[in-house]
Amino acid sequence: MAGKDPEKRQITAVEENHPLLFASDIKVDRDSFSWVASKEPGEGDDWHMPAFCRVRHQSDLVECEVSASTAADEGSSGFLKVHLKQPTRGVAEGQVLALHLHDDPRVCLGGGVIRDAKRAGQWSN
Numbered sequence: 001m002a003g004k005d006p007e008k009r010q011i012t013a014v015e016e017n018h019p020l021l022f023a024s025d026i027k028v029d030r031d032s033f034s035w036v037a038s039k040e041p042g043e044g045d046d047w048h049m050p051a052f053c054r055v056r057h058q059s060d061l062v063e064c065e066v067s068a069s070t071a072a073d074e075g076s077s078g079f080l081k082v083h084l085k086q087p088t089r090g091v092a093e094g095q096v097l098a099l100h101l102h103d104d105p106r107v108c109l110g111g112g113v114i115r116d117a118k119r120a121g122q123w124s125n
Contacts, residue, residue: 022087023117026053028097030068030078033112046070051109052100053082055091061105062086079115091117 004011014020033040041047048067054060063085070078082097095114101107 019087020119021089023091023119024084024087025118026055026082026084026091026097026114027116027118028080028082028112029115030070030080033080033110035110036108040068050102051082052102052105053084054098054100055088055095055114061100062088063102064099066099080112087119093117 012020030040041049046067046069048065051064051066052061053064053066054062065083065085067081067083068078069081082099091114093114093116096111097114098111099109101109
């Protein structure tokens with residue numbers, strides 16, 4: 001399943017390796033992200049940093065670029081946007097995203113619940 005629209009009572013089913021199954025960008029609410037190994041980089045400001053991320057327990061780490069925005073977005077105080085260098089299959093809203101230090105991927109920086117996962121080109125910001 002590549003998507004669902006509860007209001008229209010529709011689901012989108014696609015073949016096994018269809019591009020709609022691969023996410024290239026992920027959003028996590030900034031105020032609900034738990035930083036465990038450090039505090040948020042550039043707290044209070046917009047910032048970006050290289051990192052690694054993991055979506056499912058013991059899945060491969062994926063290199064990514066994390067950016068933060070203080071701009072309000074749908075009722076939150078901002079969001080983290082994670083751009084995956086390699087699109088990843090099966091990323092869905094409600095899963096947990098863990099961020100790892102780029103210089104030492106053994107160090108987990110923290111994690112948060114995925115609010116949205118988009119395919120290439122679906123977000124403008």
